[in-house]
Amino acid sequence: MNLINKGISALLITGLIMSCDEDAYTPIAPMDSSGGETMSVFSSFDASPSGDGTIMTVTPVSVGVDSYIVDFGDGSSPVTIPEQGGSVSYDYPNTEAEVDYTITVTTKAAGQNDITKTKDVTVTHTPIAIASRAASPTGDHHDVFAIFSDGIDYDGGLLGYREKLSAFETAKVVTSEAGNSVLEYSRLGTDTAVISFGTEDKPENVVIADAFAEGVGATSIHFDVHSVFSEGIDKLKITLINGDTDDEYVLDGIDLTDGEWAGLDYDLATAFSAPVIRIDEIKFELGTGGTANDQATINVDNITLSKAPSATIVNGNFDSSSSQWKPAIFTDGSTSGFNGSSDGSWTNYDGSPNGSKTSGAKWSNSTSAGPYASASTRYAYQPLTLAPDTDYILEFEYAIKDDEATDPVGGRRMVAVVLDGHFIDGADAVAAENSALGSHVGTVAEGKFSDTVGTLVQVPFTSNESGEVAIWLYAITSVDGWMDNVKVYPAP
Structure with missing residues (x-):
């Protein structure tokens, strides 16, 4: 008998018996060492x-093992440990808090049968907890299109944006210790993270030139990014993807700030590798020259598109429905703006005849104010930033049905007001009517717009010291009424 093998066999038997008592391992039968060769023993x-x-x-x-094949149980390719006594590490890709896997290890030894053992493990993903929140975004609600954001600080909470993506697909949305939602991306040392606009069944995109309304485009894009360098990355690469043409707009080597939120603002026409035309996806990855440590995690918040404050009315012909005409919030009221309609003026926005009806904004008895006021009452609101202390003209057309009905006291009315300032809550705008810079109450009720019906109104007003004013439209009527072709321009 080979004495060395005999001694090893005795030690193994003793060790395995002890292991069974202490760690609940399954005992293995003694080896047959009569051949003078060590047989494979795989205890655990x-x-x-x-x-x-x-x-x-x-x-x-x-x-007595030559090598091992390790299957980590997540569908990835098995990994080989090339020698006895070795080990192997694997980074599971899951970003969920806990996921169960079964690890399988198989021995390989020349001339001997494979031995396989399994073990169930729970993999726990514990990313960095973020105690702080990125600075609240700035800019009027009407000047911001949100791709991902909880919104601005308002009245002790966060007020979301009216203009935003309807949906998107991303890796993971988590709640920070500060109480707001942020995006979490890990393993950026080897992987990329992608936000896809819309959903798989209903893709979405943003055409930059028409981001806010037809012909009203975004000029810049903003990101808030947080990384702790010891567990994250120090440089970032952002790619905006045009799914229509497969063009990629790249910005590489972005410096982040260790342990703090970095506010990143970029001009869409000049900052990327080419002027950005359309966005269907956004991709994040490790920037060139950067270093990735540990799980290589970043958090992203407040991905927003912005435009310059408007000095002229946007969507004044209502071709883009109520876009740019909705109050951000309305205490005890509606933020819908008005009823959708295709019974607008027969005159185009440039003043030329259309030959038929256009879009227009409609109000009915159920969405009227005054004696009909309710939670369904609708007001159209649009902020402007004009030259301070300057004379302007508010121009619009209106029409009111002449159907027989019981009219409110004062008659049927279509009301246009120039408010002194910008307002977040529609209820505050209602209260501000008493100090308006200008207004008009239209009472002509001759029926729907037609080639011969429609009243043109021009309201002179002078802007305030800040230049911040708002246009406020609503109706008080027992029957349907409409407004169209709303404009603001300098007085001649």
Whole structure:
């Protein structure tokens, strides 16, 4: 008998019996060492987590083995440990808090049968907790289009934007310790993170030139990015993807700030590798020259598109429905603006005859103010930033049905007001009518707009010291009424 093998066999048997008592391992029968060669013995393997909890290190305990095949149980390709006594580490890609996997280890030894053991493990992803929140975005609600944002600080909470994507697909949305939602992306050292606009069944995109309304485009894009360098990345690459042409607009080597939110603002015409035309996806990855550590995690918040404050009316012909005409919020009221309609003026926005009706904004009895006021009452609101202390003209057309009905006291009315300032809550705008810079109450009720019906109104007013004014439209009527072709321009 080979004495060395005999001694090893005795030690293994003793060790395995002790292991069974202490760690509940399954006993293995004594080896047949009469041939003078050591047989493979595979007692167990250790699986230990590290890093953010998703890195698992497997170390087999065995004798007489040439190598091991390790299957980590998540569908990835098995990994080989090329020698006895070795180990292998694997970083599970899951970003969920906890996921269960089954690890399988198989021994390989020349001339001997494979031995396989399995172990169930729970992989826990524990990213960095962010105690702070990015600075609240600035800019009027009407000048911001939100791709991802909880909105601005308002009245002790966060007020979301009216103009925003209807949906998007991304890796993970988490709640920060500060109480707001942020995007979380890990493993940017090897992987990329992608936001896809819309959903798989209903893709969405943003055409930059028409981001806010037809012909009213965005000029800049903003990101708030947080990274702790010891567990994240120090440089970022952002790619905006045009799904229509497969063009990519790239900005690389962006410096981040260790442990703090970095506010990143970029001109869409000049900052990227080419002027941005359309966005269907946004991709984040490690920037050129950057370093990725541990789980390489970043958090992203407040992805927004912006335009310059408007000095002229946007969507004054209502071709884009109520876009740019909705109050941000309305205490005890509606933010819908008005009823959708295709019974607008027969005159185009440039003053030329259309030959038929256009879009227009409609109000009915149920959406009127005054004695009909309710939670369904609708007001159209649009802020402007004009030259201070300057004379202007508010111009619009209106029409009111002449159907027989019981009229309110004062008759049927279409009301246009120039408010002194900007307002977030529609209720505050209602209260500000008493100090308006100008207004008109239209009472001509001759029926729907037609080639011969429609009243043109011009209201002179002088802007205030800040230049911040708002146009405020509503109706008080028992029957349907309309407004169209709303304009503001300098007085001649």
